[in-house]
Amino acid sequence: MEQVEARCHFRGNQSQENLSMSDTADLAEFRQEVSDFVAANCPADIRARVASYHKIGVEDQLAWQRILAQKGWGASTWPVEWGGTGWSVRQRFIFDEVQAEFDCPPAPHQGLRHIGPVLIAFGSPEQQQAFLPRILDGSDFWCQGYSEPNAGSDLANLGTNAVLDGDDYVVNGQKIWTTQAHESQMMFALVRTGRGDRKQHGISLLLIPMDSPGLEVRPIISIDGWHHLNEVFFTDVRVPVANRVGDEGAAWTYAKFLLDRERLGPVHQVPGGAVLARRVRELIETEVTGPARQGERAALLGRLARVDSRLMGLRRLGEEAIEALAADRPVGLSPSVIKLAFGALFQELTEIGAEAGGRRQALDFTPPEQGNHPDEAEWLPNFLYQRARTIFGGTSEVQRNLISRRLFGN
Amino acid sequence: MPATVPMFPGDIYDSAARSAADMALKLSRDDSPAGCAALLKAADDMGWNLALLPEDRGGLGLGYEGLTAIAEACGAEGGPLALAGSACAVPELAALCPEPIRDRLDAALNSGKVMTAALGAMVEDQLRDNGLSLSASGDSVTLTGTLAGIDGAVPPDHLLVALSFGDKVALIEVTKESGASYQVRRRMDTRHALAVTFATPTAFTPLAVLDSAAITEVEARCALVAASEAIGAAGRALDMTIAYLIEREQFGVSLSSFQVLRHKTVDIFVACTVARGTVTEAVLALDSGSASLRDLALATLETRAAASHIGKEVVQLHGGVGMTDVLPAAKLARRLLMLDYEYGSTARTLAQLAGYPS
Ligand SMILES: Cc1cc2nc3c(=O)[nH]c(=O)nc-3n(C[C@H](O)[C@H](O)[C@H](O)COP(=O)(O)OP(=O)(O)OC[C@H]3O[C@@H](n4cnc5c(N)ncnc54)[C@H](O)[C@@H]3O)c2cc1C
Numbered sequence: 001m002e003q004v005e006a007r008c009h010f011r012g013n014q015s016q017e018n019l020s021m022s023d024t025a026d027l028a029e030f031r032q033e034v035s036d037f038v039a040a041n042c043p044a045d046i047r048a049r050v051a052s053y054h055k056i057g058v059e060d061q062l063a064w065q066r067i068l069a070q071k072g073w074g075a076s077t078w079p080v081e082w083g084g085t086g087w088s089v090r091q092r093f094i095f096d097e098v099q100a101e102f103d104c105p106p107a108p109h110q111g112l113r114h115i116g117p118v119l120i121a122f123g124s125p126e127q128q129q130a131f132l133p134r135i136l137d138g139s140d141f142w143c144q145g146y147s148e149p150n151a152g153s154d155l156a157n158l159g160t161n162a163v164l165d166g167d168d169y170v171v172n173g174q175k176i177w178t179t180q181a182h183e184s185q186m187m188f189a190l191v192r193t194g195r196g197d198r199k200q201h202g203i204s205l206l207l208i209p210m211d212s213p214g215l216e217v218r219p220i221i222s223i224d225g226w227h228h229l230n231e232v233f234f235t236d237v238r239v240p241v242a243n244r245v246g247d248e249g250a251a252w253t254y255a256k257f258l259l260d261r262e263r264l265g266p267v268h269q270v271p272g273g274a275v276l277a278r279r280v281r282e283l284i285e286t287e288v289t290g291p292a293r294q295g296e297r298a299a300l301l302g303r304l305a306r307v308d309s310r311l312m313g314l315r316r317l318g319e320e321a322i323e324a325l326a327a328d329r330p331v332g333l334s335p336s337v338i339k340l341a342f343g344a345l346f347q348e349l350t351e352i353g354a355e356a357g358g359r360r361q362a363l364d365f366t367p368p369e370q371g372n373h374p375d376e377a378e379w380l381p382n383f384l385y386q387r388a389r390t391i392f393g394g395t396s397e398v399q400r401n402l403i404s405r406r407l408f409g410n
Numbered sequence: 411m412p413a414t415v416p417m418f419p420g421d422i423y424d425s426a427a428r429s430a431a432d433m434a435l436k437l438s439r440d441d442s443p444a445g446c447a448a449l450l451k452a453a454d455d456m457g458w459n460l461a462l463l464p465e466d467r468g469g470l471g472l473g474y475e476g477l478t479a480i481a482e483a484c485g486a487e488g489g490p491l492a493l494a495g496s497a498c499a500v501p502e503l504a505a506l507c508p509e510p511i512r513d514r515l516d517a518a519l520n521s522g523k524v525m526t527a528a529l530g531a532m533v534e535d536q537l538r539d540n541g542l543s544l545s546a547s548g549d550s551v552t553l554t555g556t557l558a559g560i561d562g563a564v565p566p567d568h569l570l571v572a573l574s575f576g577d578k579v580a581l582i583e584v585t586k587e588s589g590a591s592y593q594v595r596r597r598m599d600t601r602h603a604l605a606v607t608f609a610t611p612t613a614f615t616p617l618a619v620l621d622s623a624a625i626t627e628v629e630a631r632c633a634l635v636a637a638s639e640a641i642g643a644a645g646r647a648l649d650m651t652i653a654y655l656i657e658r659e660q661f662g663v664s665l666s667s668f669q670v671l672r673h674k675t676v677d678i679f680v681a682c683t684v685a686r687g688t689v690t691e692a693v694l695a696l697d698s699g700s701a702s703l704r705d706l707a708l709a710t711l712e713t714r715a716a717a718s719h720i721g722k723e724v725v726q727l728h729g730g731v732g733m734t735d736v737l738p739a740a741k742l743a744r745r746l747l748m749l750d751y752e753y754g755s756t757a758r759t760l761a762q763l764a765g766y767p768s
Contacts, residue, residue, distance in 0.1 A: 068480035208534070281768060298764060305763045309712035313687030316694075320687075332415065337683045340676075397673070407413050407652055407679060 030091055034098045041067050042104050050103040051279075053277070053382035055226050055332050058141045058183035060105045065112075065138035068370050074136045075112055081121055082128075084137045089326045093268065093318075101272040110179075111135035111142040115382070116187045118254050122246040131186070131207065145175040145189030145232060156199040156252070160234060162191040162206060168238040169193070174231060177392075181217045181230040184210050194249050194269055198395070205251040207243040214238070222388075224381035225367030237291060264325055267318035273346060280304060280353045283379070287356050303352050314338050333406060340399045343389040347357040354383035413652065414645040414682055417638065418479040422472065426483035429456060434487035443594060445561035446602060447524075453491055454522045463501045467516045473697040474631075477753035478638035478689065485642025488741055489601060490584075492526070493639070494632040494753060495561025501528035501583060502628045503570045507618045515583075518568055526562040526604070527570040529629045544573055551580050551614050555599065556607040557593065559751075565592035571606075572625045579625045579631045580616040588612060596753075599744040600735075626762070630706035633753035637689050637713035643745045644682040644717060647724045650735070650739040651675060654728055674727060678720050685716035704766040711759045713748045721746030 044121025046060045068074045069083075076092045078084035087095065106111070116135050119128055134140040153159035173193055181187065187208045194202035208215070214237040220229040248255060281304060290299040317334045324331045354362070358380030365380070390396040411568030416423045433449050453459065463469020470476070481493050494737045504515035519525055528717035549575060560569065569584040584590050589612055593605045638671040652675060655666040665671055692709035695701035732740050751758055 112766040264739035278768075299757050301764055302760045305711060305760060306709065306715065308768075309688055309715075310684055312708050313684035313712055315693040317683065333679075334683070337680050341680050341684050342501060380646060400673045400676040401669070403676045403679065406671075408656060408666050410666075 002227070005308050027090065027094065030100060031094050033178070034095055035074075038098055038104060041071075042102055046105055047103040049092070050105055052377040054378055055228075056105045058108070058180055061108045062138040062141060062143065064105050065108055069137045073117070074138075077113060078116060078136075079266060082116075084379060089264070089322050093322055097270045097271040100275050103201060103275075108135070108138070108141055110144050110188075111140060111186075114144065114258065115142055115207075117319060118188075118245060118258060121257060122254055124242070126242065127207070127245065131187050136143075140185040141180065141183060142186045142188060143178050143181045143184040143210075145178055145181075145187045147177045148174060149176050153395060155169050156203070158190055158192060158203065158215065160189070161192045162193050162204060163238070164193075164241070165238075167241050169241060169244070171206070171208070171234045171237040171239055174232075176231050177220070177232045178217075178232050179228050181210065181392055182219060182227070187232070190251055190255075196249065198251040201247045203251045204248050205245040205254055206239050207245065208237065208239050212237045212239065222385065224385035225365070226381065226385070228385075239336075264321055264331070264335060266319050266335045267280055268344075269342055270311065270314050270318045270338070273342060273349065275404045276346070276349050276353075277304065277308055277311060280349055283357045283377075300356055304350070307345055307349050307352070310341060314345070333403060336399060336403050340373055340396055343396055346389050347383075349378070350383040350386040353379045358383060360366070411648050413679055414648065414686065416479065416607045416645075417482055417641060417686055417693070418475050420479070422476050423479040423483050425456075426458075426480040427486065428488060429453075430487040432483040433484075433490040435489045436446075437708060439600075443564050447641050449491060450524060450564060451522075458491075458493065459497045459519055459525070460498070461497055463516060463519065466589070466694055467501075467512075469501065469516075474634070474693045475697055478560050478630070478635060478693050481638035481719065482642035485639030485644075485745070486646040487642075488738070489599070489639045489643065489745055492561035492563070492601065492603070494635040495526035495528075496524075498632045498635045499529060499561070499628060500568075502631055503527055503572070506620055506624055506628075507581065508742060511617050515568070515570075524562070524564060524569040525568045525570070526560060526566045528557055528606075529572050529625060529632065545583050545710055545712045546575055549615055551582055551616060552611045553582075553608045553614065554611045557594075558603070558605035560604040560606065562604045563594065565594075565604065569606060572628075573621075574622060574625075577622050579620045579622050580618050581620060582614040583617045584614070584676070586616070600741065601745075601750040627703060627706075629642045630710065631701060633710040633759075634689060634692055634696070634706055634751045636749060637710050637717075638686075638693075638719040640749045641682070641686050641689055643742045644678075644685070644720045647720060647739050648675070648678050648682055648740040651678070651724050651727050654739065671727060674723055678723050679734060681716040681719050685713040688712040702766070704763065704768065707763050707766065708761050710754070711756065713761070714756045714759070715744040717749040720757075 007100065042064060046056070046064060048058060049060065057305060072376045073085055073095070075083050075202050076085045076087055076095050080086045112135055116132060119131055123131070131140070135142070146155060146158070148160060156256040160171065162169035164169045169191070173191070175189065178187070182303050187210055189206050189208055190203050191206055192202055193204040196202045210217070216233045216235070218231045218233070219227050220231060221227055222229050245251070281301075284297060284304065288300060317338055321334045321338075356379070357377060361378070361380035425464070429452070433452065437445065437449060439445075447546050457470050458480055461471040461472040461480060462474065463471070465471035477493070484491060484493060500515070500519060502582055504512045505576050507515065515525075542553070555573065567586060569689070571582050571584060573580045573582060584606060589610075591607050591609065595603050595605055595606065597603050626692055652666075655675065656669055658663055658665045688709040692701055692705050724739055724743040724746070728737065728739060731737050732743070734740060
C-alpha cells in the first residue's frame with residue numbers, strides 16, 4: 001500500500017520556516033494543539049482499524065484527508081500558496097508523530113507527496129488548477145503506474161508505449177503492482193514516447209483518468225490475502241497531450257527531482273515504528289503468559305529489546321537529519337541508512353507480533369478479504385504484508401547498491 | 411574521507427583524535443610498563459581523566475558528550491588507553507561516597523594519581539583467580555586471592571573495588587599501602603589489563619556501602635564509554651576495509667567490483683551508523699539527566715551486537731590476512747570483539763532489560 005512512502009516528503013518552502021517555533025515551549029504547544037485536534041476529529045472506527053492492522057481502504061484515507069483539509073492541515077509539505085501549512089521541518093515531524101500516536105490512517109501519499117509536488121514544480125497552470133485542489137480536499141485518489149512486468153528494479157526498461165495522434169497520446173502496454181488502482185480516480189504513469197541514447201531518455205509522465213476507455217484493471221491478491229495490488233492494461237487508451245507533465249521524454253528528470261526531495265522521507269516512519277513496538281510489547285505481555293510460557297516470553301522480549309535498541313538509534317539519526325535540513329546542511333547518508341535499517345526492523349517487529357499473536361490465524365487462514373477475523377488484530381496478515389517493505393520503493397538490494405556507490409566512490 | 415561521522419564532531423574530538431594517533435604510534439614502538447606510564451601521564455596532562463568530573467569538583471565538566479568524544483577518537487586508534495575505568499568509573503564511584511571521601515578521591519584524581527576501578531568482579535566467577543574469597547565481619551571486609559580484568563596498564567595508586575554482598579555492595583579502596591601485588595596482563599585485543607592479588611587475607615573498611623542498583627548504573631555508564639570506543643574502532647575498521655577491497659585484486663579485478671562484498675560492506679556501515687545513533691542518544695539523555703537504565707542498556711545492547719558483527723565481517727572481508735596479528739584492521743576487529751567482555755555482556759544486558767520498566 002505504501003509503495004513510495006519513502007519518496008514522498010516534499011521539502012516544501014524552506015524560506016517559510018517559522019523561526020519562532022524553534023522554541024521548545026512553542027513546539028510543545030503545537031504538539032498539544034495537533035493532539036487535541038486529532039483526538040477530537042479522527043473517526044474512532046478508522047483508528048480502530050489502523051490499530052488492529054485491518055485493511056485501510058481508500059475511503060478511510062480520503063475521509064481523514066477531507067477532515068484535515070478543512071482544518072487547513074491537508075498538505076503540510078506543500079507551499080502555502082497551494083494550501084500548505086508553512087510549518088517548519090520539525091513541526092511537520094511532530095504532526096506525523098502525533099498521527100502515528102493516534103493511529104490515524106496514512107495520507108493519500110501518491111497524490112499529496114508524489115504527483116502533487118511534481119505538478120507544483122513542473123505542471124502547467126491548467127494542470128495545477130485542475131488537479132491540486134482535488135488532491136488537497138480528498139476528491140481524487142491517485143495511483144502510481146511505474147512498474148511493469150519487465151521494468152522493476154530496472155525501471156528505465158519500461159515499454160508501455162504512448163504514440164502521438166492529433167491532440168492525444170494513444171497508450172498501449174501494461175503496468176503491474178499498481179497499488180489501489182482499482183480504487184483510484186487517477187493514475188500518473190511513466191510511458192515511453194521515444195528512444196534516446198540511454199534508456200532513461202524518451203520517458204514521459206502522463207496523467208490518466210482511470211475511467212478512460214481501453215483501460216482495464218485486474219486484481220492481484222497478495223500473500224496477506226488482501227487485494228491491494230493490480231495489473232493495469234492499456235489498449236489504445238487516449239490521453240490528451242494536455243495531460244503530459246512537463247516536456248516530452250524528460251520524465252526521468254522529474255523522478256530525480258522527487259528523489260532529491262525524498263531525503264527525509266524515511267525519518268517520518270520512525271514514530272510509527274515506536275508505536276508498533278509498544279503494541280507488540282503489550283501483545284506479548286497479554287498473550288504469552290503463565291509459568292509454562294515464561295521462556296517463550298523472555299525469548300520474544302529479548303528480540304523486541306534488539307528492535308527497541310535499533311529504534312533508539314534510528315530516532316537519533318532522524319533527529320540529526322531534521323536538524324541538518326532545518327539548518328540547510330547536507331543530510332548525508334542517514335536517510336538511506338534509516339530506510340534500509342527500518343525496513344528490516346519493521347519486518348522483525350511484525351514477525352514478533354505474528355509469533356506472539358498470530359498463531360490461530362496461521363493455523364486457520366481464511367483470506368481476510370473474506371471477512372476472516374473482524375474482531376482481532378491482523379498480526380499474521382500484517383506480518384505477511386510487511387515483507388513488501390524491503391521490496392517497494394526500491395528494494396533493499398537496490399538501496400545497498402546505491403549506498404555502496406557512495407562508500408566505494410563508484 | 412571517513413565513511414562515518416563522529417558522534418560529537420568538534421574541537422574535543424579533533425584534538426583527542428590527534429593525541430590518540432600520537433599515542434598509538436608511541437605504543438607501537440614501546441608498550442612496556444614505562445611506555446604505558448608515559449601515555450597515562452600524557453592523557454592526564456590533557457585532562458582526559460577529569461573530563462567527566464564536574465567543574466564544582468575540580469574537573470573539566472565536559473559531561474558524557476566530552477568523554478565519549480574522546481573515547482570514540484581513541485577507539486579509532488585501537489584504544490591505546492583504557493578510559494572507562496579511570497575517567498568514568500572513578501569519578502562516578504567517588505560521587506557515591508560520603509562527601510569527605512569523595513573530595514579526597516577527587517583531589518587524588520586532580521593531582522594526577524593513577525586511578526582505576528574494578529566493577530562487577532564478584533558476579534563474574536571467571537574474573538576470580540586463585541580462589542578469590544571475601545568475608546565480611548563487623549565493619550570490615552577481608553579479601554584473599556586474585557581479582558582480574560581491571561582496566562589499566564600500570565599498577566594504580568588507588569584502585570576502587572565494588573564487592574557484592576547480597577543486594578548490597580561494599581566499595582573498598584586498595585592503595586599502595588594495602589600490600590596487594592599487581593600483574594599486568596594482555597587482553598585479546600592486545601591492550602593491557604591488570605590483575606590484583608592479595609596473597610594473605612587483607613582487611614578493608616569500605617568507603618561506602620551501596621545498593622547494587624547504584625553499581626549497575628555505574629557499570630552501564632562505563633559500558634557506554636567502552637561502546638563509544640567501539641564506535642570509533644568500527645568506523646576506522648570500515649574505512650580500512652573499503653580501502654582494502656578497492657586495492658586488492660583477484661580474478662583480474664578489484665574486489666570492490668563484487669556485489670556481495672559491496673553489500674556486506676554496506677551492512678557494516680549501516681550497523682555502525684545505527685549503533686552510533688543509539689550511543690549518541692543515550693549520551694545526550696545522560697547529560698540532560700533524563701537517561702534511564704533502560705536507555706543505557708539499549709544503547710550498549712545494540713553496540714555490542716554491531717561490534718561483534720562488524721568485527722567478524724572485517725576479518726572475513728580481508729581473507730587470510732584478516733587472521734593475522736599484523737594487520738591494523740584485524741587489531742581493530744579484535745578490539746570490537748572485546749566489547750562483549752567489557753562492563754557486562756549481551757546476555758546480562760538482556761536479563762537486565764527484562765527487569766526494567768519500558
Ligand atoms: C506491495 C507492493 C506495492 C507496490 N506498489 C507499486 C505501485 O503502486 N506502483 C508501482 O509502479 N510499483 C509498485 N510496486 C512495485 C515495486 O516498485 C517493485 O516490485 C520493485 O521495484 C522491484 O521490482 P520487481 O518486483 O520487478 O523485482 P526485480 O527487480 O525483478 O527484483 C527481484 C529480486 O532481484 C533483486 N535485484 C534486482 N536488481 C538487482 C541488482 N541490480 N542488484 C542486486 N539485486 C537486484 C531485487 O532486490 C529482488 O530481490 C509495488 C510492489 C509491492 C511489493
